[in-house]
Amino acid sequence: MTARLAAILCAAVLGLSVATMARAAELKIGMSQFPSSFNPHFDAAVSKSYALQMTQRPITAYDQNWELICLLCIEIPTLENGLAKLETLADGGQGIAVTYRLQPEATWGDGTPVTSADMVFTWEAGRHPKSGFGNFEVFRRILAVDVIDEKTFTLHVDRVDFTYSSAPFEVLPAHMERPVFEADPAAYRNRSTYETDTTNPGLAFGPYRIVEVVAGSRIVLEPNPTWWGKAPGFERITLLIIENTAALEANLLSGAIDMIAGELGVTIDQALAFEKRHGDRFNIIYKPGLIYEHVDLNSANPILTDKRVRHALIYGLDREALNRTLFGGKQPVAQTSVSPLDWVYDPDVPSYDFDPERAKALLEEAGWMPGADGMRQNANGERLTLELMTTAGNRSRELVSQVLQSQWRELGIDARIRNEPARVFFGETVAKRKFTGGAMFAWVSSPENVPRTTLYSDQIPTVENNWAGQNYSGFANAEMDAVIDAIEIELDREKRKALWSRLQRLYAEELPIIPLYWRANSFILPKWLKGVRPTGHLNSTTLWVEDWYAEGR
């Protein structure tokens, strides 16, 4: 009886293994999060864009070289090529008319062409006050959409800024979504076909379409027959959601998944440890990007209003050693909030190399002298104490905060760590500027992202403005405000680059925020998988999934 039971169990297990091995043309990707919505306009999340960028494409996008390119359009509109034209608005202000021509072959998976009508519907839905789209302001700024023909339309925008060439939103399939939206705009968010019938072929015009969704567990995609571009390299792509990163690794080693998505996978320290153990079996790519780890210094703290103290804090940090020791040199040191990969980055902006002697001199110049216990104090006997806060449970940040504390203590600064759960830290402490010293966290941005919300003086959260804005350090500088205003409306690239240089210099000189490093995504790929090119910005690798193929599997 026992032997028979064992035989049945073995047969079941072997059967399962054989069934798994038979899917030679399948690519199984492990990632740590399931999207909360499949509609491109609700709940921005990396997990959603990772999946959806295989099924549909934005009109324009930044590519792997950070150049703006057409994906659904055929030519980038510019003032030079005449597809963008300045125009005078009814109120006398200046606006811009931008014309896009859609790919002639672009067709939704059910055979309906992607047309200007889709754009008109998306614009109407996005600006409806009850629809709940995430970027209402983007839609509000578009005053009208003119349909020129089935594949050509013009957006009339209420202001002119340098981002005018970049299409402001993704299209929705009007033939499927308009009836749902018009039935009840307030309920559209939950009743969108993207949520109620996610596998409907009419929702996809990209190289793949979603054929199966098991909420919280997996998303299965197969080639979309109406895709007009390069033929995709896999018969099936399965996204498996495994939230625990240790389990993610175990799944990779057991063959349950082929790769771990860099955008939503293991942390850098886990990837480095994995590389040491199994680096010979996988290609591991570390791609630093636009996630900027930094310490916001609260300007409401009198100690931190003194620029010399802020400079001393950064001179006292050996950020290169920190990157080398904790992150294997894979997360480059940041000098300002502008990434070195961005074309507006200025390499000549002053940097702060590790110089503890200079840091000590600056502190002494600011009146902070060493006390009997080695910690500094001022003439009034007040101790140089600073609180450093970050998200509890985030291993990398906790390690970094310990390094920062230790290096600042070497200078005689009594740095005290007080970490909080992310929910409390971001929802209360940072949002309401309740941190008294430094708050360590990250900003996610996009190429040439103007730091209006984080550095402009009217973006400081206060009781009066109901805690709106993200200028948590409380930085208020008239010149910075003027530079930000000027950058936004400067259309000439060379002049704009000069303004960006000024912004970076101001940032480095005033130092309202201590730049730490650029976080890197860790892509763990099988050696047979080719064509995956991380971007370093918010566009996922899957936006070019048709370039992926298996070689020598």
Added chain:
Amino acid sequence: MSRYIAQRLIESIIVLFVMSFVIYALIGLMPGDPVDLMISANPRATAEDAARLRALYGLDRPIGERYLAWLGAALQGDLGYSRLNSRPVLEVLWPRLGNTVALMGVSFILAILLALPCGIVAALRPRTATDTSINLVAFAGISVPPFWLAILLIILFAVVLGWLPAGGMPPSGAGLGAQAAYLALPVATLTIVTVGGIVRFVRAAMIEALRQDYVRTAWAKGLGERQVVLGHVLRNAMIPVVTILALNFGALFSGALITETMFGYLGMGKTIYDAILGNDFNLALVGLLLATATTLLANLAADLCYTWLDPRITYK
């Protein structure tokens, strides 16, 4: 008896109403709100966008007003949509409830089936090598952290031996064998960490019952060991054990957070945890109320069991 049951059911409904407000208020008082989470990954979202979304979802209204609106809709059968899943709450919860009942139910039954004989044997041979061995294994089960055990089992059975899937849910249309394969490691983890505690309770209750006069009388009457142990000792020893089992039964519907997370298993524990962290009011509230209701009903069932185990107990 029926009057007692009716009274307990009415009390349970009152408790559920109170709990619904307490849970709603606690989630609502947590720092941050759903809009913070919605815009956190969207570099283009403005302060105006955030304010507009708060007004649209009623998050700018006082919490009491929001609770009454939710309660009014819930009493009419509308439990709302899950923010994290963009689907009706019950549509999200039912399949996960089924998964949790399968996972927890199998491990619960396995744990009882293992714990009862082990506890009885240990109690009948106290301070012997058998007792010591059973205690040792029981303490190991109690002490082992489930996340560590889960990883160990994954490494052994999925990575090294390759016998079982490392985690996740079975593919659609998978047969019973495949479903069992996906369930094997989570069930093993939960059973191992649960069984030790029940063994210790059964052993302690049995030792206590073995000391009673009626047991001595039963031995004196010349009854066999089987009759004494199963007919007299075990039945009386089961009263405290049933209380513990009833409390564990409540967990059948609230899930096992760590095990579900480690194995990527879609159960109630992870669902409720994510809903609370993700400010998914509707989902968290209904999930927690379901767990509360199950615990209340399990305790009522345990109270009724006492009358069967001990005829001296009556309810009026």
